[in-house]
Amino acid sequence: MIEWIKTNKLVVLGGIFIILAGAYFLLEPASEESNVLDNEEEWLTSERTVNENIVEHEEEVIVIVDVKGAVNNPGVYEAENEDRVIDMINMAGGLKESADEAKINFATRVEDEMVIYVPEIGEEMEQEGGMMTVMGGTDQKDGKVNINTADDTELQTLTGIGPAKAAAIIDYREKNGPFKVIEDLKLISGIGEKSFEKLKEQIKVK
Known part of the structure; x- marks a missing residue:
């Protein structure tokens, strides 16, 4: 081999x-x-x-909020989508000792261009008159009420909206966030199709 x-x-x-x-x-x-x-x-x-x-x-959505009144560092602050009034007040350095906490709804979600005004104890709120002053509920340009920012008094200027329905609207948006379209108002108990037809030209969301 x-x-x-x-x-x-x-x-x-x-x-x-x-x-x-x-x-x-x-x-x-x-x-x-x-x-x-x-x-x-x-x-x-x-x-x-x-x-x-x-x-x-x-x-990513930029949300700008103006915090005024009885806070330590009033000013314009950038918020996140899920931020609430308490978060913005903390950004502004917290409340002054003179702030009237009873008139502030800390749980409200913020939205772009919102103005949060914190009143002082004993301060008369002639224009806004709600638990928390959020300017811009009614747009002076078109006269429509923004149902995401309007307070109790502003909501009651709408056709067929009394104290109970105004409270229900505020309670809904505090628990579920802002209304996405005006038709969402029909989710409120007592506001059906007929009621909405009377309201739709008076309201908006922003």
Whole structure:
């Protein structure tokens, strides 16, 4: 056998070369396929990350609130979507000792362009007169009442809205957040389709 190998050295080497070449060509496509899969997975992961960043960016909403009255640092502050009046008061340095806490609804959610006025003890609220003064409930330009910011007094200026329904509207938005469309007002007990038809030209959401 050894003598045969020595005699046919070239044949043996040629056979070994053919075997190695065959193994290389069999394994190489698998390796290339693996690289393709890895690259595809990396691309999909990258695209997913970009899409998530775009969605997150689209959901970002800047909410600007003006805090006035009996707070330590009155001014304009940037809020987040889920912030409430108490959060804005804390941003403004908290209440002064002279603040009338009984007239403040700390749980109300804030919205863009809201003005929160904290009255002092004994201060007469001639214009707004609610538990918390939130200016801008009624727009002077169109005369419509913003049902997301209007206080008890403003709500009662609407057709068919008395003290009980005004309280129900305020209670609803405190528990569920601001109304998204004016039609949401029909979710309030006692405000049906007929009542809404009389109200829809007098109200708005913002």
